[in-house]
Amino acid sequence: MADPLDTVFAALADPTRRAILAMLLEDDMAVTDVAEPFEMSLAAISKHLVILSRAGLIAQEKRGRVKWCKLKPDAMRAASVWMQGFGQFEPVNLDAFERFLKAELSDLPDGEAAETG
Amino acid sequence: MADPLDTVFAALADPTRRAILAMLLEDDMAVTDVAEPFEMSLAAISKHLVILSRAGLIAQEKRGRVKWCKLKPDAMRAASVWMQGFGQFEPVNLDAFERFLKAELSDLPDGEAAETG
DNA sequence: TGCATATTCAACCATCTGGTTGATGATTAT
DNA sequence: ATAATCATCAACCAGATGGTTGAATATGCA
Numbered sequence: 001m002a003d004p005l006d007t008v009f010a011a012l013a014d015p016t017r018r019a020i021l022a023m024l025l026e027d028d029m030a031v032t033d034v035a036e037p038f039e040m041s042l043a044a045i046s047k048h049l050v051i052l053s054r055a056g057l058i059a060q061e062k063r064g065r066v067k068w069c070k071l072k073p074d075a076m077r078a079a080s081v082w083m084q085g086f087g088q089f090e091p092v093n094l095d096a097f098e099r100f101l102k103a104e105l106s107d108l109p110d111g112e113a114a115e116t117g
Numbered sequence: 118m119a120d121p122l123d124t125v126f127a128a129l130a131d132p133t134r135r136a137i138l139a140m141l142l143e144d145d146m147a148v149t150d151v152a153e154p155f156e157m158s159l160a161a162i163s164k165h166l167v168i169l170s171r172a173g174l175i176a177q178e179k180r181g182r183v184k185w186c187k188l189k190p191d192a193m194r195a196a197s198v199w200m201q202g203f204g205q206f207e208p209v210n211l212d213a214f215e216r217f218l219k220a221e222l223s224d225l226p227d228g229e230a231a232e233t234g
Numbered sequence: 235t236g237c238a239t240a241t242t243c244a245a246c247c248a249t250c251t252g253g254t255t256g257a258t259g260a261t262t263a264t
Numbered sequence: 265a266t267a268a269t270c271a272t273c274a275a276c277c278a279g280a281t282g283g284t285t286g287a288a289t290a291t292g293c294a
Contacts, residue, residue, distance in 0.1 A: 003132055013126035014282085018199075025203065031241060044283055046242060051281095065240050065291035073204035080204075082135070083197045086142065087190035131252085148271060161253055163272060168251095182261040182270045 004056070008079045011055035016040070017048050021071065024058060028070040031060075121173070125196045128172035133157070134165050138188065141175060145187040148177075 011017055020034055035045035049069060052058045056075035061068050128134055137151055152162035166186060169175045173192035178185050 005135065006130055006132055009126050009130035010281095012196075012200075013123055013130055015120055015123060016282090018122065021203065032239085040282090041284065042240085043242075043285085047282075050242095062241090062290095067241065071203065076200050076203050079129075080197065080200045083129075083193050083200075086138065086188065086193050133252090149269085157252090158254065159271070160255085160273085164252075167272095179260095179271090184271065 004075075005079055005082060007055040008057065008075060011051050011057055012079075014048070014051075016045075017052055020045075020048060020052065020069075021057060024069060024071040028068050030066045030068055034069055121192075122196055122199060124172040125174065125192060128168050128174055129196075131165070131168075133162075134169055137162075137165060137169065137186075138174060141186060141188040145185050147183045147185055149183075151186055 012021075016038065019038075023029065023034065023037075031046060031049060032042065034049065035042045038045060049058065049060065053060055057072060058069050059072050061070070129138075133155060136155075140146065140151065140154075148163060148166060149159065151166065152159045155162060166175065166177065170177055174189055175186050176189050178187070
């Protein structure tokens with residue numbers, strides 16, 4: 001896994017990790033809070049966060065005993081640019097984006113993001 | 118793996134498959150010709166093509182005993198739109214794209230794509 | 235000090251992934 | 265008909281992935 005595109009695309013291939021990224025779009029979060037909506041152990045979420053970290057998609061900063069996770073969206077740029085070459089996708093169709101993001105968010109285990117719609 | 122984003126991102130996470138897509142950007146190809154530049158068995162390439170097919174990134178059409186592979190770049194749209202939400206990437210930076218594509222192509226096993234640069 | 239909280243580590247497990255080889259089916263050419 | 269070519273199938277393998285649990289490590293608080 002030398003190529004950064006490998007790690008970024010692999011990180012994005014998991015729905016739990018995409019949901020985490022969508023959550024971090026709203027705000028920085030502590031690991032425990034990231035884990036809360038998912039029906040899986042804290043350790044599992046911790047591993048997902050490591051994968052997102054290694055892909056450069058998030059940064060984790062420890063303050064006290066709490067580790068804060070924040071989005072680093074620039075890491076997606078290389079992948080996005082690579083993909084742009086395969087079709088002239090309209091520059092940021094926001095309507096389509098909102099529909100997709102809403103669909104992503106509504107996949108969260110206890111549907112808390114549905115309130116935002 | 119219900120979500121199409123899962124299969125598309127997973128398909129893109131492998132460098133062999135990205136190289137195949139880059140090759141198909143130039144022209145439709147038969148399976149044997151796709152396999153030629155790689156140091157791996159035809160069966161392995163055949164499996165990669167199945168994965169790209171299932172992700173909707175290519176179409177395969179059999180004519181006679183030859184199966185032709187062609188790019189279906191629209192399948193990347195959903196993934197691209199999803200990513201766009203995480204940062205306002207400039208709408209198609211072609212310079213950057215050319216650099217990335219060249220880097221991708223130069224990763225091909227026997228460097229045949231380097232001739233195009 | 236002693237206890238609760240936040241997070242990771244370590245070991246383990248089932249399943250998926252990416253590769254191999256040899257056999258097989260389908261098509262074309264001699 | 266026979267042989268060669270194109271591609272997949274089937275069985276197998278090593279290593280990665282995504283999850284679990286219980287113990288360990290920090291840190292904060294009383």
